[in-house]
Amino acid sequence: MASRLRLRGPAELLSAMPYLMGFHPTDSLVALGLRGSGLHLQLRGDLPDDHDAAAVLAEHYGRLFRRNAMDGAMLIGYGPPERTEPFLRAVGAAMTERGIAVLDLLRTHEGRYWSLLCEVPGCCPPEGRAFDPATSIAAAEATLAGLVALPDRAAVAATFxxxxxxxxxxIEEAGNRANLRVLRLVAGRDPIGVRTAAVVAGRAALDAALACYATGHRLTDDEVAWLQVLLLVVDFRDRAWERLDRDVRRANGLAEAHRELWTDLVRRCEPSSVAPSATLLSYLSWRTGNGLHASLALDRALDADPGYSAAALMAEILARGLSPRQVPPIGRSRRRTTRRVAVRAPSFARSGPRSKLCPGAVRVFGDGGPGVSGGEGGPERPGLDEGRRTR
Structure with a gap:
């Protein structure tokens, strides 16, 4: 969600931050990236537990800001001085080393704030300055803009x-019925025929689902389970990812239908089968500027399947702080000979005491996401949340 907020000084900034991040930060460092006079990047991370971790994280913040071409930074530490101030100064130094102007180092705790760069007692007294978000104009404007600040990150995670x-x-019973439907769909087909049938069925189901959510309705359990099963076929998962990317880029009015669809699937899919839907929701959230939701949806995907390659790709995108402008449109790879494909069975089964193996059910395994490169290195996740992008 894009929004316009006018921030008039540190108190207004601090009052608006929970709305920009989506929740009230605690024991955190929030780094705001500026390009020109505009706020373009907001990152939140937990305060590190020791000096070595602080040094690594400080460098990571600096690299992220440099990679995203930020020319200014505002750093806010949430917590007592012994935990926040050394880390604030370390991150500030990492920014300065990379030519990024540090506009202020703010610390806030228990309704007061301090500036580590201000040495004027009349401006920043030793006891700090009190501020009240309840009377803040910025908080009121954020609320009117439809932004919500939940109590903490856990409260946001609970919505997923x-x-x-x-x-x-x-949904487990619906999943059993979907598995039987898959068996009927693939009966007598070779692996290529299985993939083709799954893609055709998946595209029809996706078209119907988007039309459903675009008109304010929602899928039945059987419709959710059918999409859940088909998304385990990588060829269809990739086509769904391409469709999502294309609709969001073209701004054709379906972005909200996608958000409703993939959010609903993440909340209603069987937990062990949620990785494809959660990965697509993570990508959609990142693509539309809500890094917090992207991170939380990715957590659901990796909890369900730690080895899910598409989730690893999203983890790399988020860890490297890539902006949507830095990632090309998603499309099928033209180098089909390099794609590693195998058919394994069973693969639609679910874990847990109720899971049942379904002989003959198939999953097509590919080599990762649909033609997206996340840059150098591996899928490191430093535990950063990106807030809502602003204009």
Missing amino acids: AGPSGPALEA
Whole structure:
């Protein structure tokens, strides 16, 4: 979500931050990146536990800001001085070494704030300055803009939780029916025919699902389970990813339908099968500027399947702080001979005491995401959250 907020000094900035991040930060460092006079990047990370971790993270912040061509930085530490101030200064030094102007180092704790760069007692007294977000104009403007600040990161993560209780039992039963439907779909086909049939069925299901959410409706459990099963076929997963990327880039009005669809699937899919949907939601959130939701959806994907290669690709994109402008449009690789494909069975089965193996069910394994390169190195995840992008 893009928004316009006018921030008039440190108190207004601190009052607006929970809305820009999506929750009230604690024991955190928030780094704001500026290019010209505009705020273009917001990152939040937990405060490190020791000096060595602080040094590594400080360098990481500096590299992310340099890679994203930021020319200014505002750093905010949330917590007591002994934990925040050394880290604030280390990150500030890493920015300065890379030619990034550090506009201020702010620390806030228990309703007060301090500037580590201000040495004027009348401006920044030793006891700090009090501020009240409840009376802040910036907080009121953020609320009017539709931004919400939940109590903490865990509260935001809870909005991505999967089903439990009767809802879980219902989707598991729907999953059993979807598995039987798959068996009928693939009966008598060779591996190429299986992939073709899955892609055709998946595209039809995806078209119907987007039309459903575009008109304010939602899928039934059987429709959710059908998409959940088909998304385990990498060829269809890739086509769904391409469709998502194309619709968001073209701004054809379907971005919101995609958000509703993939969010609903993450909340309703069987937990062990959520990795494809959660990865696509992570990509959509990152592509539309909500890095926090991208990170939380990615957590769901990796919790479900730590080895899921498409999730590893998203992890690299987020860890490197890549902006959507730095990633080319998603498309199928033309080098089909380099693609490693195998058919394994069973693969639609779910883990846990209720899981049942379905002989003959298939999953097509590919070599990662659909033609996207995340840059050098491996999928490191430093635990950073990116807030909502602003204009």
